[in-house]
Amino acid sequence: MWKWFHQLASPPHFYRIAPIFSAVLLLPGLALIAYGVYAGLFLAPMDYQQGDAFRIIYVHVPSAYLSMMAYMIMAVAGGIGLIWRMKLAHAVAASAAPLGAWFTFLALATGSIWGRPMWGTWWEWADPRMMSELILLFFYFGYMALRAAIDDTAKADKASAVLALVGVVNVIIVHYSVEWWSSLHQGQTIMAKDGPAMDPGMLYPLLANIFGFTLLFGSLLLRRTRTEVLFRERRTRWVKEMILAPEGQS
């Protein structure tokens, strides 16, 4: 097992196998999203309170989930890079940041659009879920700005990993904000204490989209990390040999 991990962490090995794993994640991910979107839009029954507006849940929840998931991947990878000095872990962390920022933006935008007809407002500054999610977006921006501001990659890796680890507190606040404080935002639906509080006809497309978005995110993260590895290793012998190989591989 450890041998496999060590092999996986080797940059040239990762660069070679990443496209295979990426394809394995991408195809079922797209299939799940195709089902989830179609069933969510046209097959799931209408909500008795929100009408068809509730269908926004099929893109809002997967993106909100990924906004936190990407951050945790970034922080854990940064932590692994700090403790075990694994170069691949820092490349994963750096690659997760822009993806996480995009999904956080999507969660905020879809939440705001959903809020307009349901709550009568696009935004509520005092709402703990909305504000903590916005702060999450700022953590992503801060992380990327910090990396961009430091020329030395090793120093940028260390400083940004510390920032990512500090921001984990905010992810916990995002997750529990609807339980800890009074919020316009509804409480836990899928992970409710007594099981999912949804009709199966609504739940299955949502689960399909959550898993589909996650697989797609995994595929994107693998390919982003692969490019990051290539850039970081650009002066190494294996990159030179790969580029000069007659068949070439991009």
Place this chain on the structure above:
Amino acid sequence: MESLAMGGYGTYVWTCFGLAAAVLIINEWRVRARQSTVYKEIEVRIKALEESA
């Protein structure tokens, strides 16, 4: 048309799904573009070094 109108919430629902599609497509495009750019830059640099050696 009725299913597209989403009971009067069509603008909100379709905007959200459109945004989600846009974010996924943009990210897919960015990943491909970055890989291509980085690879080409490295290729040019290494081949130039080889020729000058």
